[in-house]
Amino acid sequence: MSTPVHQLVAFGVMVAVLVLAPFFVYPVFLMKALCFALFACAFNLLIGYVGLLSFGHAVFLGGAGYGSAHAAKVWGFSPEAAILFGTLVAAALGVVIGALTIRSRGIYFANITLAFAQMVYFFAVQAKFTGGEDGIQSVPRGVFLGVLDLRRPLTMYFVVLAIFLLGFLIVYRAIHSPFGQVLKAIRENEPRATSLGYRAEHYKLIAFALSATLSGLAGATKAIVFQLASLTDVHWTMSGEVVLMTLLGGLGTVFGPVVGAFIMIGLENYLATLGAWVTIVQGVIFVVCVLIFRRGVVGELGRLLRRPL
Amino acid sequence: MGQLLIGLINGAFYAMLSLGLAVIFGLLNIINFAHGAQYMLGAFVAYFALQWAGLGYWGSLLLAPIAVGLFGIVLERAMLKRLYHLDHLYGLLLTFGIALIVQGVFRHEYGSSGLPYGIPSQLSGGYNLGFMFLPTYRAWVIVFSLAVCLATWYVIERTRLGSYLRAATENPALVQAFGINVPRMITLTYGFGVALAALAGVLAAPIYQVNPLMGADLIIVVFAVVVIGGLGSIMGSIVTGFALGVVEGFTKFFYPEASNTVIFVSMAVVLLFRPSGLFGRVT
Numbered sequence: 001m002s003t004p005v006h007q008l009v010a011f012g013v014m015v016a017v018l019v020l021a022p023f024f025v026y027p028v029f030l031m032k033a034l035c036f037a038l039f040a041c042a043f044n045l046l047i048g049y050v051g052l053l054s055f056g057h058a059v060f061l062g063g064a065g066y067g068s069a070h071a072a073k074v075w076g077f078s079p080e081a082a083i084l085f086g087t088l089v090a091a092a093l094g095v096v097i098g099a100l101t102i103r104s105r106g107i108y109f110a111n112i113t114l115a116f117a118q119m120v121y122f123f124a125v126q127a128k129f130t131g132g133e134d135g136i137q138s139v140p141r142g143v144f145l146g147v148l149d150l151r152r153p154l155t156m157y158f159v160v161l162a163i164f165l166l167g168f169l170i171v172y173r174a175i176h177s178p179f180g181q182v183l184k185a186i187r188e189n190e191p192r193a194t195s196l197g198y199r200a201e202h203y204k205l206i207a208f209a210l211s212a213t214l215s216g217l218a219g220a221t222k223a224i225v226f227q228l229a230s231l232t233d234v235h236w237t238m239s240g241e242v243v244l245m246t247l248l249g250g251l252g253t254v255f256g257p258v259v260g261a262f263i264m265i266g267l268e269n270y271l272a273t274l275g276a277w278v279t280i281v282q283g284v285i286f287v288v289c290v291l292i293f294r295r296g297v298v299g300e301l302g303r304l305l306r307r308p309l
Numbered sequence: 310m311g312q313l314l315i316g317l318i319n320g321a322f323y324a325m326l327s328l329g330l331a332v333i334f335g336l337l338n339i340i341n342f343a344h345g346a347q348y349m350l351g352a353f354v355a356y357f358a359l360q361w362a363g364l365g366y367w368g369s370l371l372l373a374p375i376a377v378g379l380f381g382i383v384l385e386r387a388m389l390k391r392l393y394h395l396d397h398l399y400g401l402l403l404t405f406g407i408a409l410i411v412q413g414v415f416r417h418e419y420g421s422s423g424l425p426y427g428i429p430s431q432l433s434g435g436y437n438l439g440f441m442f443l444p445t446y447r448a449w450v451i452v453f454s455l456a457v458c459l460a461t462w463y464v465i466e467r468t469r470l471g472s473y474l475r476a477a478t479e480n481p482a483l484v485q486a487f488g489i490n491v492p493r494m495i496t497l498t499y500g501f502g503v504a505l506a507a508l509a510g511v512l513a514a515p516i517y518q519v520n521p522l523m524g525a526d527l528i529i530v531v532f533a534v535v536v537i538g539g540l541g542s543i544m545g546s547i548v549t550g551f552a553l554g555v556v557e558g559f560t561k562f563f564y565p566e567a568s569n570t571v572i573f574v575s576m577a578v579v580l581l582f583r584p585s586g587l588f589g590r591v592t
Contacts, residue, residue, distance in 0.1 A: 053398045100577060103584055107340050107397055108540065112580065115533040119573035126566055236529060240405060247402065279413030286406025290399050291388060 003176070006307040010255055018161055027157040028225075033265040034160050035222040038167040040245040040257030042214035045171050047243075048252030049180060050207050051187035055110045055239050056117025057215055059097070062234030063120065064090035064216030069136040069229035070129055079142045079150055083163070083220040090216020091209060093120070098208035102201055114236060121234045135230030139223060156225060163221050167214045172254060174210060183207055244282055247289045250296030255309050259297050310441045312562040313555060318447055318516065320554020321454035322509055326531045327538060327546035328458055329505035332465070335478045335541040336498045339389070339400030344531070345524025346411040347503045350377045351510025352519045353415065356426055366429035366515070373511045374504035381503030385496050408525075415521035423518030450512050457508065458547045465543055474498065478541075533576045539589020549587060 021030055039061055046052050068086030071077040077085060101112045124130045131137070141150035150156045174180055185193040186200045194200050223229040232238065241264065249260025264282075271278045289296065295303060302309040326344060333341045341347075354376050355369035364372065384407065392399045428446045435444040465471040477484040477491050485491045510524070517523055534553050538545035553572050561568040579587060 053401075100580060104580075107334075107338075107401060108536070110398065110401060111340060111532050111536055111540075112576070114529060115536060115573050115576050118529045118533070119570050119577070122569040122573070125569070240409075243402065243405075276413045276417035279409050280417065283406045283409030283411075283413060286409060287388070287403060290403040290406065291391060294395075294399070 004307070006305070007254065007309065010309055014255065014258065015165070018164075022154060022157045027153045029265070029269060031157055031160045031225045032222070033262045034164045035218045035225065036242070036245060036265055037258040037261035038164045038218040038221075039215050040242055040249065040261045041168055041171045042211045042218065043242045044246045044251065044253075044257045045174060045214070046207060046211040047246060048256075049175055049183050049187065050204055052204065052208070053106075053110045053243070054113040054208075054211075055236070055243070056097070056113035056115075056120075057211075057242055058234050058236060058238035059093060059117040059120045060090040060212040060215035061219035061222070061238060061242075062124065062229070062231075063093050064219035065223035065229035065233050066124065066130050066136065067216075068220035069139045069223040072142065072224060073136060073139045074129075078146070079144050079224050082142075083217070083224060086220025086223065087213060087216045090219065091213040094209040094212020094216070095205075098205050098212065102205050102208060114239065117234070117236055117239060121231070121236065124231060124234050130229070130231075133231065135228055136223075137228055139227040139229065141224055141227060150224070160221055160225060163217065167217050168258070170210075170214065174207075175254070179203070179206075241282070244286055244289075246296075248285060248296055250299030250302070250309075251294075253296065253298040253302060253309055256296050256298035263297070312558040314441070314443065314447060314558075315561070316555040316558020317451050317551065318554070319557060320551035321451050322513060322527070322550075323531055323534045323554050324458050324547045324550025325454050325505055325509040325512075326528070327534045327550050328461060328543065329502040329509075330531065330535050331538070331541055331543055331546040332461070332505070333499055333502035334535075335543075336474065336495055337389070337393075337400070338397050339392075339404065340532070341499075341502065342401055342404040342528070343384075343408040343411065344404075344503075344506050345526075345528030346408040347377055347381065347506040347524070348510040348513070348527070349415065349521060349524040350380065350411065351507025352426070352514040352523060353510075354507065355511045355514050356424055356519045359426070366511075369511050370508070374508045377507035377510075378500040378504030382496055382500040384503075385499040389499065390492075390496075408528075412521055412525060419521055421520070421522055423520040423523075426514040426519050428515040446515060450516070454509070454512065455551075457505070458550075461505070462543050462547060530572055533572050537572075537576050537579050537586055539586025542586065542588040545586060545588025 018034070039057075043054070043057050046054055064086035067089035068082040071085040072079060072082035097113065097116050101109060101116065104112055125132060141156065143149050144159050148155050148159060150159060182193065182198050182203050186198070186203055190200050219233060222233070245260035245264045246257045247260070248263060249258065250256030267281065268278055271281060293300070298309050326348060330341055330344055333339065351373040354373040355366070358364035358369045358372055388403060389400060392403060432446045432449050435442055465474060473484065473489055474494065477489070477494055481491050513523065534549055535546060537553065538549035553575065556575065557568055557571055560571040567574075
């Protein structure tokens with residue numbers, strides 16, 4: 001299946017904007033948004049293409065964050081090894097939690113993933129290596145692949161951008177492969193897909209694990225960028241936030257999660273001084289999206305242009 | 310024994326909240342994520358009633374469920390109703406958004422520290438049972454919530470109204486064809502479930518203080534209780550609510566480190582062997 005031209009154009013525009021952006025916008029803000037964009041893309045793989053709403057995805061973001069922060073700080077891993085280790089932690093969590101939850105559907109699935117995530121959260125509160133309320137602080141950034149000094153903000157930025165693009169392309173490839181077609185078939189009509197000989201649970205489990213792994217990649221990178229792994233990233237409000245980003249950008253669109261993540265992180269940045277207002281605004285966006293804006297920003301744009309984006 | 314009592318108190322709140330969720334889920338098929346916020350609203354109504362109108366505990370016990378229940382009814386009529394033709398997940402997302410708004414507004418106004426709410430004079434003091442001291446108010450909470458839970462169970466499982474409700478859960482179109490106003494029943498059911506949450510909030514006010522975030526984390530535990538009991542099962546949510554409160558209390562005594570996770574671990578174990586919960590029907 002060849003890539004449609006308009007999606008190539010959109011991808012080109014996105015890459016061009018992201019390459020030029022750090023020369024105009026504060027790189028730390030951009031790196032935060034990129035990490036969340038990757039997180040939202042990974043989440044969208046599950047809700048947009050398999051139709052499963054996980055309300056516990058923070059576990060993979062935060063768990064990988066703890067993994068990479070611990071590896072970099074305590075074991076002295078190089079940044080690429082630490083990120084890889086964090087990602088593997090998330091992959092392992094994804095396989096275990098996925099195996100336990102994947103048989104349930106719809107609301108049950110949302111509820112059960114949420115409860116598992118809360119279990120991991122309480123574990124993180126009490127375990128020794130996570131540092132409890134303090135988290136793991138002052139994680140060294142180090143030198144990426146032995147040549148790129150990550151203490152320079154621009155170098156760090158382009159490494160994060162490369163990681164984001166890698167994750168984005170993996171998601172894109174997965175969605176547009178025969179594997180992705182089977183996932184969509186399962187989303188539309190699971191008994192039918194089963195009757196055609198596809199083992200629906202295997203496919204769903206693989207999608208869940210892939211989504212968890214890429215969420216982990218985002219979390220592991222985020223921990224190195226901010227030199228911090230904390231409880232915020234494992235808390236269930238973070239799981240809610242990624243749902244919101246994806247919903248706002250457009251469920252089941254290729255570029256929606258990226259747009260949604262940038263809007264939400266921008267908004268939070270802007271409202272940060274207003275305390276509880278962030279929560280109120282998030283809630284209002286949720287309600288508006290659900291009631292009248294279910295396609296999201298990119299979904300609506302795609303409808304106007306009559307091209308799926 | 311003291312831990313058993315604390316466990317029973319927590320269990321009383323788990324039972325009342327999961328009962329409300331179960332009633333709502335049974336008919337509306339949505340998980341009411343705003344349940345924790347509505348529980349908090351109940352406590353705040355009691356607090357306002359005392360501060361502004363001098364209305365005491367007993368009045369609030371009646372007023373708060375009505376006020377918050379009406380809020381729920383408005384919510385259902387204005388918003389939830391529009392989502393019934395869609396995937397039920399949208400209902401969950403909508404109520405999640407509402408929970409964020411309500412909790413955000415109260416946190417903005419009242420911060421995150423608790424506001425004190427006194428125990429009514431008739432229920433202060435306690436009994437010395439020899440092996441432990443039993444505060445009267447806590448005994449009252451356990452007895453009262455048990456009574457409310459059983460009354461709800463009786464209405465749903467043993468009365469004509471309840472039979473309409475159960476029938477509408479099975480097949481709303483058919484019940485509607487028999488001339489029963491199903492949309493109104495749905496609205497009132499949602500209002501009733503929300504009122505239960507508010508009632509629990511008033512009961513909790515003298516024990517846990519009135520706090521904008523009092524329902525935020527509690528509701529996640531209640532979700533796990535509901536999953537263990539079996540989504541939508543009335544008796545299941547009552548029994549598992551109390552039982553898990555006790556289990557949690559004992560864990561706090563024997564192995565305190567695990568007291569926060571024991572409910573979630575129980576959930577994982579139950580799901581492995583009975584995916585539809587202890588009392589749930591196989592779907």
